[in-house]
Amino acid sequence: MEVTLKSQENYDGNSIGSYSEDDYIEPINIELYNFQGIPAFYSSEFATAVCEDKICELLHIKLFWDLTGNYIGYDTLAGHPLTKFDHEPFEKEDYIKLHELLMNDGTILKFKRKDELIDKKILRPSDVIDGTTGATALEIKEEVVKGALYTSYTLWHIAHKGEIQNLLNEQTKKSYTKELAIEMMNSDRDSYRIFAVDQLSVDELSENIPFLIIGLKQGNPLLRKTILQKVPSPLWNDLDFQAKVCSLYGLLDVNSRFYLLQSLKEVALVYSQSLEELSKYLNKMSKNQLLEYLELVSKSGELSNSLKTNLSEFARSENRYSYLVMDSGIVED
Amino acid sequence: MMKQYFFAVIFILLALSSGYGQQNGVLIEAESFDKLGGWLVDPQFVEQMGSPYLLAHGMGEPVSNASTSFKIKEKGEYHIWVRSKNWAPGDWKAPGRFQLAVNGEVLASELGTKPGWGWEYVGMAELKKKTVELALIDLTGFDGRCDAIYFSQSKDDVPPRAGKALAEWRKSAKGESDQPSVVEEYDLVVVGGGIAGCAAAIAAAEQGLEVALIHDRPVLGGNASSEIRVHTLGIYGNFERILKMLDTEHYPNGSLEAYKDEDKRHQNISKYKNIALFTNWRAYDALAEGNTITAVDARHTSAGKRIRFKAPRFVDSTGDGWIGYWAGAEFTYGREAVDQYGEAYEEWGELWSPNKADGFVMGSSVLWRTYQSDKAYEFPSVPWAEEVAMGHEAKAGTWKWELSRLDYHQIEDAEEIRDHMLKAIYGSFANQKKLSGMEKLKFEWISYLVGKRESRRLVGDYIFTFNDVTEQRKFPDAVVMEEREVDVHYQQNLKDASKPDFLSEAIFYRTPMYYIPYRSLYSKNISNLFMAGRNFSCSHIGLGGPRVMRTTGQMGAAVGFAAAICAKYQCDPRSVYEDHLDEYLELIEKQK
Known part of the structure; x- marks a missing residue:
């Protein structure tokens, strides 16, 4: 897998702070890189000790994070190629594997303490880090770079260090400008768009309806939930907006669909048009989505003819949940 | 010290054995069958669907018959209903189909074919003897389920489908008092x-x-x-x-x-x-x-x-x-x-604790295992599982096999959660079986219990x-x-x-x-x-x-x-x- 960073030469870097822990040999100094004055990514060159028990070796590396603190890549430093046990150099596939590992935020390494990495039942003598003082626990073996267990472990835990992520997020907030807001809102990174939604005030949310709609259409479930959670009451009360959001129902994932229905329950008025839009997706609703929808309908007073027709047709259909419409008493036999 | 009181029996069951009588008919609770064969008693969802039931959890191989007998007061023609559920409805044959045999005669209707718990009409049988023998015949091994069987001489005597009405009807059919004796x-x-x-x-x-x-x-x-x-x-x-x-x-x-x-x-x-x-x-x-x-x-x-x-x-x-x-x-x-108790874990944001309270909780798991058997084994096609498993391949379940959804309540929707996980398991296993070298792969065990976290x-x-x-x-x-x-x-x-x-x-x-x-x-x-x-x-x-x-x-x-x-x-x-x-x-x- 290729790291998709362009040449760093076009970027200006400024130090924004550092992070350190007791067992670090030096602080991790972090720089923010700007492109044409707009923050683009974070980076840090550092040396770290890769240790097993009392034997340590130095590892020199450069890590990159995006503006929301997600690891995006690494680079080696001149004169410091990565090595495995017995000082064998990393092969090309090892470099790729390391990047894949660092990109994986659900790796098993996350759950392991250092002393759990080795199967203690199979001990063998070695004086080299990442070597074979014990067999790598089987469940871990597939995920790490072969022969570089402790390097993999150490780097993953720095690349995904929560404190560093928080530091970077705070810095991005400090560097947040109108230009960066536009960049982030137009980004295809969900974490950027979530960050952008979080920065919008109530008024700004209402001024950026196209951004919200696109986020609901294309975003991951977390972005969709963030948007639905932040929609202010005045915007929900806007007929066009409410009906438009409801018309997206078919595009949404299962959790966002339910969250939308729950959000509508808190809205002062759910318009007939919105209920009609939703009724186009009766066939796509799970049992509890349908129940939630029927509750909205039952609270809405007089039903439009078109809504009545949609519900009646559904109630007579072969759908697995058509009986729920009958049970609700909203339409007659 | 423990004391025991055995109250006098304050009601008399009209039927004998496992049958409960009422004016028009006889109710047989499936979980009370004399012999369960390969069927399992599943009482996990009583509060939602009304009763323990029998489950044909054969992991794709039909389980052996469950059987029982009961007595009727009057010989004659009876209409028969079975309370069941198609647990994976869609454009395919229901996965958990089974049949009913009465006095050794298999009735033609395939059951377990209607979505949602309800009574399926099985047909009519002439009961010539006062002792009636029943058997449940599993056709698929894919988790067919039978809650109860009802015999009545009137075709209009359809029991209530669900909810309080069914609970009251069931109580009356069994002649149950308000409190345990x-x-x-x-x-x-x-x-x-x-x-x-x-x-x-x-x-x-x-x-x-x-x-x-x-x-x-x-x-x-x-x-x-x-x-x-x-x-x-x-x-x-x-x-x-x-x-x-x-x-x-x-x-x-x-x-x-x-x-x-x-x-x-x-x-x-x-x-x-x-x-x-x-x-x-x-x-x-x-x-x-x-x-x-x-x-x-x-x-x-x-x-x-x-x-x-x-x-x-x-x-x-x-x-x-x-x-x-x-x-x-x-x-x-x-x-x-997140602000209710101040429980933020900043870098994990909404995934850890939401800005607004919501119904997400940690999900439930259904664990499972496979093994390499000594001969090749063809697994039936499971089109009803594909909507969940999609292309996923697996030969075992770990703690990561877990389901939580905003529209699933871990208690009220536990049966649907279990069934969703069964689709995930059967579908992922079927995909795995298509890979080379997996011809002998077989299920060793699939739990049928929902392992809840929260x-x-x-x-x-x-x-x-x-x-x-x-x-x-x-x-x-x-x-x-x-x-x-x-x-x-x-x-x-x-x-x-x-x-x-x-x-x-x-x-x-x-x-x-x-x-x-x-x-x-x-x-x-x-x-x-x-x-x-x-x-x-x-x-x-x-x-x-x-x-x-x-x-x-x-x-x-x-x-x-x-x-x-x-x-x-x-x-x-x-x-x-x-x-x-x-x-x-x-x-x-x-x-x-």
Whole structure:
């Protein structure tokens, strides 16, 4: 897998702070890189000790994070190629594997303490880090770079260090400008768009309806939930907006669909048009989505003819949940 | 001391054997069949669908017939209905189809074909003898299910489909009185035989209390039992001796080694002559007078017999907080807003704790295992599983096989959750089988029980939260201690919608030792109710660490000893904290 960073030469870097822990040999100094004055990514060159028990070796590396603190890549430093046990150099596939590992935020390494990495039942003598003082626990073996267990472990835990992520997020907030807001809102990174939604005030949310709609259409479930959670009451009360959001129902994932229905329950008025839009997706609703929808309908007073027709047709259909419409008493036999 | 009252039978069943008569017809409860064959009694969803039922859990191979016989008063032509459910409706043949045989004659209708629990009309049969023989014939091995069979001479006598109407009808059909005719009295009634409930029973019994331990499964251990097979995690705290009688080795989840630990558990519990063990009994109600529980009613999961259990104090270790729920205890469900208790884990944001409270909780798992058999084996096609499994391939389930969805309630929708996981398992296995070298791959085991992580949390005098972990708060009444990570799960597809919806991810917060106060182990508003297990008093994030079974076992033991103090002073659980804390803590200290 290729790291998709362009040449760093076009970027200006400024130090924004550092992070350190007791067992670090030096602080991790972090720089923010700007492109044409707009923050683009974070980076840090550092040396770290890769240790097993009392034997340590130095590892020199450069890590990159995006503006929301997600690891995006690494680079080696001149004169410091990565090595495995017995000082064998990393092969090309090892470099790729390391990047894949660092990109994986659900790796098993996350759950392991250092002393759990080795199967203690199979001990063998070695004086080299990442070597074979014990067999790598089987469940871990597939995920790490072969022969570089402790390097993999150490780097993953720095690349995904929560404190560093928080530091970077705070810095991005400090560097947040109108230009960066536009960049982030137009980004295809969900974490950027979530960050952008979080920065919008109530008024700004209402001024950026196209951004919200696109986020609901294309975003991951977390972005969709963030948007639905932040929609202010005045915007929900806007007929066009409410009906438009409801018309997206078919595009949404299962959790966002339910969250939308729950959000509508808190809205002062759910318009007939919105209920009609939703009724186009009766066939796509799970049992509890349908129940939630029927509750909205039952609270809405007089039903439009078109809504009545949609519900009646559904109630007579072969759908697995058509009986729920009958049970609700909203339409007659 | 335990007392037993056997009340006179106040009603007479009109039918004999397992049949219940009413004016027009006879109701046969499937779970009461004389011989179950390969069918299993599944009582997990009684509160939602009305009854234990029989499940043909054959992992793709039809199970052997279940059979029974009953007597009718009058020979003649009878209309027959079966209460069943198509658990995976769609444009394919229903996966769990079965047939009914009456007096050896197989009736043509294939059953288990209609969505939602309801009565399917089977057809008519002429019953020429007063003794009628029935058999359930599984056609698929894919989890067909039968709740009950109803015979009536009138075709208009269709029983109610569901809900209260069905419950009333069923009660009337069985001629059941309002209350159980058998009443038993104990010093302490513990409901739920998971690790927490077992530990509570042992601790109380060691202090001389007569204890009833009521559990709705045939085996003890809950999530650690051979039926679910999750290993126990956490530390022993003050209760190493007791918990070592109950816990498990650190086997891989799903391992057969669970049986060994289960044997140990049963042997140890059986040593306590003052623990009356009621396996296969499921509590279905708690009676309260004001804010005090007077009795818990339970029903045998297959025979249908009922017992009223009376005691001065009760322990809710049901996991779902049922006893508290029925008695009117305050409870919570879902995720609190991040600001409610200030439980942010900043870098994890919404995945850890939401800005606005919501209904997400940690999900339920269904574990499974396969093995390489000695000959190639063709697995049937499972089109009904593809909508869930999609292209996913797997040959075993781990803890990551977990389901939580905003539109699924972990209690109310537990059957749908289990069935969704079955689709995920069958579909992923079918995909795996298509790979080269997998011809001999076969299912060894699929649990049919929902292994829950989180559901209702009963509210105590203290609500344990994440802050108690981060601040390692040393409570004056600390009775449980733990150093395991706070481990909160989220569904993978929240970050990446392309991921299967049945896989989860964990967020770990590593921590030094933290403590849980006794005040989180009794109800705030029900004066004589303890709780131990995942339904103790905590926030959603507070549950993340101590939800593992050695920790919940510690809660159980702590509650058992508190019950002994209550018995000594004839006081309620709160008084142990207010008036007898030193004595209580000394008693706990002695257990080390």
